[in-house]
Amino acid sequence: MNVSPITIIMDALWTNAGSQPIADIVKANVHRTDVGEAGTRDWTDALLTDLVAQCDLVDHSASPTAIPNESQLGTLLSAAGLTIRYVTETGVFKAYLGAFEAVFLRVLRLPHWSKPYLGLKMVALRGCTRLMECFESTSASLAPVLLTWTHELLAQCALDMLSTQLLFRPTCELLNVLVQTQPSTASTLLTEVLPEILQLHTSVFVNSTDYQNDIVEWNTLANVVLDQLFPALPSARQLMTATASSTPAFGFAARVPAARWVAFLETLPLTADVASISTILPALYRLTVIEYAGDIANETFNRFLSHLLDSMRALPWDHPSQLELGHGLVESVRDLLIAGHLQQHALAPDAAVFATLEALVYKLPELAKDRLFKAVKAMLPDLRDATTEAFIALMYCMGSRFWDLQAAFVRDVAMKLADPLVFGDVLFVLQPTSDANHEPYERLVATTVAMLQKGLHQLHRYSKPMAQRLLGSVGHTVAGAGPFMAPYVADVAETLVDLYGTGSSSLQDLFVVALTHLYVACPFTDTDLVHGYCDILSSSVLDVKASGLESLAILLAKDASWVLGALPATFWTAFLETCTDALTSFPVFEEDVPLIVLQLQLCTQLLPHQTNMDVWNTNVLLPMVAHFHEIVRDEGLIEVQEASQRLLDALQRRSTV
Structure with a gap:
């Protein structure tokens, strides 16, 4: 009797699995370049034939507690998952996706939950995950079946520790992939699956340290689900102009009554050793805001903040791994405070928040000197930035109540953070209402400007990143102080004009931006100062620098007649030459797109003012x-195409007048 080579290979899967890795056998049959389409079909046909035969044996001969062919079926299921991962001839293989899907689901639907069945279901579950990872189209057909099966599993996990140990984490991994390949399932997971997981968490997981890895896994899943459903939070640096976005309720509260949610809040101290839970707290708070009444949301905010601060204070900082953990905690504090600010959560002047962040600021120099942290020293700037952002978020969350802490912040903390941008946020948060006593605020503005001027005069002494932040802080301070900055605008602008050209060439763009912010806030009247600013601006524009082009666009929008009169005719002629050069230079490179868009925008802005x-x-x-527009349209440069279309429309309208 002749035995086909493929049958021999199938036999080898379970006879050689102990001595030869299954992955090697699979790769030899689907991953080599010489396998070809025919070889892929032969292997896949034989594998599926054996899989179906072994599944039939389970149906006919297995008992609730034992499976005679458990090893053979398990090996074949593993080979199936590896085949999906390594197959090279994917075009041929796509015809078999439905068959593999059917086999995996057949195993998952086996009616028993004893250990042999759990092992097979675990391998089948990972096969489904591999299908969705490698062939995203399968997630549409798998989604409804897997969601139904997940409910069965979670019910079993509540009764059986072994089911949890073997299947809970692989299920979370599968759902994680599902929501990324089928984002529309996120709301279903939130309202139908996460409530059951939350019940499992509060009734089972928190009662034993054996479930810490399970908590980590469902936290990861929840993070992915909530990321899909909520718009991204603005950064702390954007809070000056950020507004809350409206998100409708999902129906989560209908599945998780307020009492059960409060029960979850009470389990937080029991999860202090599970770092991953801190990452989902800001998003969970945002969820409570839209799902529950105000009192529940306020309690959630306070509990979450307390948990995060307790976790930060408990860090011993005696191992490099704690740097990443600490960074994650600070980011969660920051995001929770940002979310609280956007939801207008009234945070009292809580000394605990300020003191915890302040203690970390003082700890950072010690960590930088500690030889224990030498290998991860590069992470310290990121931790410092996150701490700074957390302070900024705290300011906005507290609003005018930050007055009680601002003196300590400016005196003790801000200088150690070495980030002059924070002063703009302090000024913005504390800017008085029209009927308030302005004197304390005016003194604060004067102090801030004095520090800014001192820093600018010492610009040559700073590192490049610090110098960049200092120059960037000019515009931020102007925006923060608003009309209270007017008495100081000319002095700061004069300092910048005098210093221009003395520092690194890479800083020159920032001088242009800073001067533009100052002019827009309070136009210069001194002739020499105006000439100095215009010289700096025109040089930047004609060098086709983004900072100069953006500044010119801002000035044209604010006062076009002033700009046209202040800059000489020779400048405008030279500027149009740079624009026509850009419009006749092909191909258009990706790195030039932002500059060309700005040039097109400026040409459009100038049209109504030309004579x-x-x-x-x-x-x-x-x-x-018109010619340029056709070319960029053919090249698929959408942003440039849209900008050129706007200019084209404006030119055509003007030509018909």
Whole structure:
């Protein structure tokens, strides 16, 4: 009797599995470049035939507690998952996806939950995960079946520790992949699956340290689900202009009554050793805001914040791994405070938050010197930045109540953070209402400007990153102080004009931006100062620097007549030459796109203010832009295409007038 090579290989899967890795056998049959389409079909046909035969044996001969062919079926299921992962001829293999899906689901639907069945279901579950990872289209058909099966599993986990040990984490991994390949399932997971997991957490997981890895896994899943459902939080640096976005309720509260949610809050101290739970607290707070009444949301915020601060204070900082853990905790504090601010959560002047963050600020220099942390020293700047952002978020969350802490912050903390940008946020948060006593605030503005001026005069002494932050803080301070900055604008601008050209060439762009912020806040009147600013601006624009182009666009929007009069005709001629050069240079490179978009925007802004240019616009610029537009459209440069279309429309309207 002749035995086919493939049958021999199938036999080898369970006879050689102990001595030869299954992955090697699979790779030899589907991953080599010489396998080809025919070889892939032969292997896959034989594998599926054996899988179906072994499943039939289970149906006919297995008992609730034993499976005679457990080893053979388990090995074949493993080979199936590895085949999905390693197959090279994916075009041929796609015809078999439904068959593999059917086998995996057949195993998952086996009616028993004893250890032999749990082992097979675990391998089948990972096969489903592999299918969705490697062939995303399968997730659409798998989703409803797997969600139904997940409910059965979670009910079993509540009764059986072994089911949890073997299947809970693989199920969370599968659902994690599902929600990323089928984002529409996120709301279903939130309202139908996470409530059951939360019940399992509060009734089972928190009662034993044996479930810490399970908590980590469901935290990861919840994080992915909530990320899909909620818009990203603004950064702390954006809070000056950020507003809360509206998100409708999902129906989570209908599945998780308030009492059960409070029970979850009470389990937080029991999960102090599970670092992953801190990462989901800001998103869970955002969920409570839209799902529960105000009191529940407030209690959630306070419990979460207390848990995070307790975890930070408990860190002994005696191992490098704690740097990453500490960083994660600080980021969660920051995000929770940002979410609280956006939801207008009234946070009292809580000394505990300030003191905990302040203690970390003082700890950072010690960590930098500690030889124990030498290998992870590069992570310290990120931790410092996260701490700074947490302080900024605290300011916004407290609002005017930050007055009670601002003196200590400015005196003791801000200098150690070495981030002058924070002063703009302090000024913005504390800016008085119209009927308030302005004197304390005016003194604070004067103090801040004095520190800013001192820093600018010492700009040459700072590192490049610090110098960049200092120059960037000019605009942030202007925005924060608002009209209270007016008495100081000319002095700061004069300092910048005098210092321009003395530092690194990489800083010159930031001088332009800073001066533009100052001018927009309070236009300069001194002739020499205006000339100095215009010289700096025109140089940046003609060098085709983004900072100069953006500044010119801002000025044209604010006061076009002033800009057109302040900059000489020779400048405008040279500027149009740079624009026509850009419109006639091909191909358009990706790195040039932002600059070209700005040039097109400026040309569009200038059109209504031009005189004696109609003939040139019609005969030269219009056909040039039309040709350029066709080319960028063919190249698929959407942003440039849209900007050129706006200019083209404006030129055509003007030519018909």
